[in-house]
Amino acid sequence: MTPKIARFLAEQQPATPCLVLDVDRVEGNFRALRDALPLAQIYYAVKANPAHPILERLVGLGSRFDAASFEEVEACLRAGARPEAVSFGNTIKKVSAIRRAFAAGVSMYAFDSVEELEKLAQHAPGSRVYCRILVENAGADWPLSRKFGTTVETARNLMLRAGELGLDPYGLSFHVGSQQTSTASYEAAIGRVAMLFTDLREAGVNLRMLNLGGGFPTRYRDEVPGIDAFGNAIMHAMTEAFGNALPEMVIEPGRFIVAxxxxxxxxxxxxxxxxxxxxxxxxxxxxxxxxxxxxxxxxxxxxxxxxxxxxxxxxxxxxxxxxxxxxxxxxxxxxxxxxxxxxxxxxxxxxxxxxxxxxxxxxxxxxxxxxxxxxx
Amino acid sequence: MTPKIARFLAEQQPATPCLVLDVDRVEGNFRALRDALPLAQIYYAVKANPAHPILERLVGLGSRFDAASFEEVEACLRAGARPEAVSFGNTIKKVSAIRRAFAAGVSMYAFDSVEELEKLAQHAPGSRVYCRILVENAGADWPLSRKFGTTVETARNLMLRAGELGLDPYGLSFHVGSQQTSTASYEAAIGRVAMLFTDLREAGVNLRMLNLGGGFPTRYRDEVPGIDAFGNAIMHAMTEAFGNALPEMVIEPGRFIVAxxxxxxxxxxxxxxxxxxxxxxxxxxxxxxxxxxxxxxxxxxxxxxxxxxxxxxxxxxxxxxxxxxxxxxxxxxxxxxxxxxxxxxxxxxxxxxxxxxxxxxxxxxxxxxxxxxxxx
Incomplete structure (x- = not known):
């Protein structure tokens, strides 16, 4: 508990139950993550906490945003985010939500199926798209794997198809699960998707972006590794896999920034x-x-x-x-x-x-x- | 789906997701349950769906109400219920909620611990109280047992204590779990609590009410026994256990009335x-x-x-x-x-x-x- 929160609770005795959140700590966490992974572009996962004061502070710090719905896109824009700084990261989107996001200027979308890709081609033509790949979630307290992501083989076909449909085959993403306490899970996933970068380059598609998802853990009751351990492990794995031809790196932290x-x-x-x-x-x-x-x-x-x-x-x-x-x-x-x-x-x-x-x-x-x- | 709902959906095409609920069916379910258990007083479990049109219809039908919070007590009163027709059935109540309910005229309260009983004695003096007993939930799709209820032995001591504290030791309750598809579970529970009625009578405390909880099932994907099967099984077990000296019977259906x-x-x-x-x-x-x-x-x-x-x-x-x-x-x-x-x-x-x-x-x-x- 930060001193500011302790003071607020002691002085105000707010009615319970309530959440008291110190926005300065949000800024501190954002800066710590940026320091640990300076080459990565941070897209804050709005779903973790979409409160306006948080989004506004993060806009001021140069954060970008990962939105799960058109309503979250709107919340980011209201907080001052430019639409180019917003990624529509849900692989499951209503057609109406895609249309509204595209009309608002959002140009970066996630998908993990041919059906969703076709919706994007029709309603968000020319947008940058990235395909989510299913990876292991071992080590995560809140695993995500069964619902999202596709196989490497399917992803390959889908990225080729994206180009044919007039979309921009921008990159790949994975998610190692939320509250992920093992750095090895990121390393394994990076190795796995990197091969697909090479494979697709040979097929004539130059991917430019790797989205490493979020999952960075917060200390709850039990200790977790510090953020520098994740930064080091990720950069080590990225260099192993890509040499000095690193793609753009995207991360989507939510919990780590606000919890x-x-x-x-x-x-x-x-x-x-x-x-x-x-x-x-x-x-x-x-x-x-x-x-x-x-x-x-x-x-x-x-x-x-x-x-x-x-x-x-x-x-x-x-x-x-x-x-x-x-x-x-x-x-x-x-x-x-x-x-x-x-x-x-x-x-x-x-x-x-x-x-x-x-x-x-x-x-x-x-x-x-x-x-x-x-x-x- | 009732014809009225089918027509509403076809004609209005309401934006999704939405719930469309036919209040006439609520009335039909209430009447069917009253017919199946004519000796039982029905306390609708407001938490199942607290919408005003439902509560209003049920008030008109003479239903009573089982409230989980002071907010639900208020919803009942707004719909026209008399405070004497409202039972505060949550065994976990804030002191402030007890005070407000008592001030509003609510005079019937559940409890399952000495700590709650002492709160009731202090903040709802003289009220009718009933003790919840832990029973088997086998056969329920949504079991409840671990969180609520106490042993028969503890209940005995608590009902004696209730009188000493100036409360009215009104009765006992149990809950066989929600979406309970086995009639045998009610029979077993009735047999179990009936012995405590006798035991307490010998100790000088005359309990007057048995609250059988809710749990009556609705047909979802799979078939369930009809409500008459539950009515018959319950009346059979009541007569076995109490002869013709039946206590007041209370039931607290929620799912069965509105699902x-x-x-x-x-x-x-x-x-x-x-x-x-x-x-x-x-x-x-x-x-x-x-x-x-x-x-x-x-x-x-x-x-x-x-x-x-x-x-x-x-x-x-x-x-x-x-x-x-x-x-x-x-x-x-x-x-x-x-x-x-x-x-x-x-x-x-x-x-x-x-x-x-x-x-x-x-x-x-x-x-x-x-x-x-x-x-x-």
Missing amino acids: DAGVVSAEVVLVSRRSEEQPVRWVYLDIGRFGGLAETEGEAIRYRITTPHDGGTTGPVAIAGPTCDGADIMYERSNYRLPMALTCGDRVELHSTGAYVTTYASQAFNGFAPLAEHYI | DAGVVSAEVVLVSRRSEEQPVRWVYLDIGRFGGLAETEGEAIRYRITTPHDGGTTGPVAIAGPTCDGADIMYERSNYRLPMALTCGDRVELHSTGAYVTTYASQAFNGFAPLAEHYI
Whole structure:
């Protein structure tokens, strides 16, 4: 938690649940990533947190943007981004969304199927397109692989086809999974797609761009490698694979830029035991899986939690949300421990919750409004 | 799909994704359940769908209401419900919510721990309280058991304590899990809690009410037993357990009342194959797990899907939502088949989506607005 957030929470005591996010930390993370990978162009993954103050700060820093929908394209433009600085990175786009993005000046699009390519040729003619390749997601806490990407063989045919359709066969992309803690996954993926660059050059198509996706991890409850380790591993692999004929490099960080800039302040609604013999206490908060903490599904993302009683004796807990839904349990098997003194009405903090929280929140499940947001 | 919904979709062609819900069907379901269990008082589980036209219709039919939050209490009162007809059925309540509900005249509260009981004694003095007991959820497609309920032994102590604290020890409740397809689960639970009625009577506490929860199933893709089967099984078990000294019976149906009254109309955004060798097509819709279809988590609830090409040759599909999230997959292992002719831009219908869809929808994940709602 940054000193600015600590001060805001102490002075304002904002109603819970809420997210408090320090935009200066966003800038710090952006600069750290740029320093670690100076040759890469950063396209911020807007879906991680599309709040206007974040986008505006990133526009000022020269960031580009990876949009998942036309609504996200619009949010970037409203924040001052030039349309050339926006990539429409979702491989699944409505025709109406492609048309509107193209009309707004967006000229860079992702795809992973011939069907999508044909939609792009028709509704965004002449645009730069890049094909997403399916790679291993081992090492990622929030893997993505089954839904997106195609094989290297299919990608080859699709890039040839892109040219025939009057599109600009710009490059390739992959995604190693979100909250990826292994640098080796990037190295393996780079080696894999680099061969396709060579192969397509021989077939007469000169790709110019490699999009390495995002996935760079944030420190949650457990330690993760620093961003420099990823920068070094990636540059090493790029040089191995491409020598000094490096293509343009694109990265699409979301979590890394905003997660640790935010803290969710929540209230303990109830601390109880199933029965007197059970040592595990159930701690119910006023935010849960349907109030924004969707990434606790399967206990995938394990947030660090602090309380007013830290330092005192702790005991094992299960942690759940405030709704009547049995699926609204955050942690039951991840060995969380919280102070024995914790009680109803206490305020607790969930750290590094600046990414993938606010927009996930259900609009009104069980009648609860989405969490409030404070950008400071 | 009711004829009224079919006509509305054909004539209005509303923008997708949207829910169209026939309020007459809600009335029909309410009446069918009342006929199947005439001795039970129906408390509609507002969380299933809190839309004003639904609540208003149910108020007119004499329904009572099971609210999960103070916001849901308010929604009931706005629709014309008397506060005495509202039960605050969430066992996890903020002190502020208890206070506001009590001030509004709500006098019936659930709990399952001594901590919650003490909150109720302090902030809703003299109220009728009922204790939720943990029972088996086998047979439920959406089980609830780990988060709620206490043991019979603890419940006994809690009901004695309720009287000491000046509360009215009104009854017991259980929940056999949502979309419960086995009548035996109700029978087993009734037998279990009935013994506690006797036991407490001997200890000087006369419980007056048994809350059987909800869970009555809707027909989704697969057949389920009719509501009369549940009515018969429950009445048989009640008579076995209580003879002719039946306590007041409360049921809290949500899904059964509203699910099959609603249809989600969605658009196919993309149909593609991973590679030419793969027979499975990926069908991407403009609604997914984060757009309202949260109950497809783990492929638990399997909606029936119709398309404009029904009757033609079908092939295996995986079905996913429109976001960039790899977890936004509805069905991959449930052997769905859709017509080979299905293509981008087609409108499809997801049936029996009137329950647990609208409020679950994320407020803006990936920039997508929650689905529109039409009550007709």
